[in-house]
Amino acid sequence: MGDIDGQPCRLTVCRGCCCGTKKKVPGVDHKAQLARLSAIDDHAGRTVPVRTSKCLGICFQANVVVVQPSRAGRTAGAGPVWLGEMTEDRLLDALDDWIFAGGPGLAPLPEVLADHVTSKNAKKPKKRKKPKKAKAAKKERKKAKERKAEKASRPSKKKDGDKRKKREKKKRKK
Incomplete structure (x- = not known):
């Protein structure tokens, strides 16, 4: 089965209590961001499926997007990539380009996204205590x-x- 016949990358976008809210992340048009993510195509011209989740559990990293690899990416050994603080257009551009290039397992992660990689088990950083x-x-x-x-x-x-x-x-x- 060719890559075109396989399943494309998929996105899970958190839109729960914190992600996607102006209270938690002001200055971001969350509806437009979701529409933009829903319009991403892969290299085979397929629209990448997007689903929203109520809460992915790492609210301090709002807005959270999880990129599931394509079937070919999973065959290459890739797993889901969790991205946090996805609030800027340049980050969405990089995500779009990465998925178009093949996404997890098939294309290297863009440098601009490297600082945004997180995990479902991420811990909120503790406040630094003064000496x-x-x-x-x-x-x-x-x-x-x-x-x-x-x-x-x-x-x-x-x-x-x-x-x-x-x-x-x-x-x-x-």
Whole structure:
């Protein structure tokens, strides 16, 4: 069976609670993006089937697209390729070109997509903790600020002394 007779690449596009929403990914026309993905053709002139999923489980990587290899790609040993943060037109262009060239197993992954490869088991990166020294320095700055505010709120002895001298001087003139 030739490559044309085999099954083309397929796409699964996440459009659940986070992917495909303006709240999670503002500034992206999600409907247009889905329409564009649905219009991708492979090298044999076949439209690549696209299905949407409610949630693929790695919401911090929104928008997520999974590229299933064609039958020939699977025969070559390729598995699904998970792509995260697919929010820019240049990424969709690269995806379109890659699938047209054969997709997983038949064509190398474009460089522009390399940083977007993820997996269904991806873990959300933890926030970096500040070193203890930084926390101690922050506390010290806060204490210094409080001391300065306290000092500013106290009446100055120097000012009081100056006022007293002026009063005494006025009394002497009289």
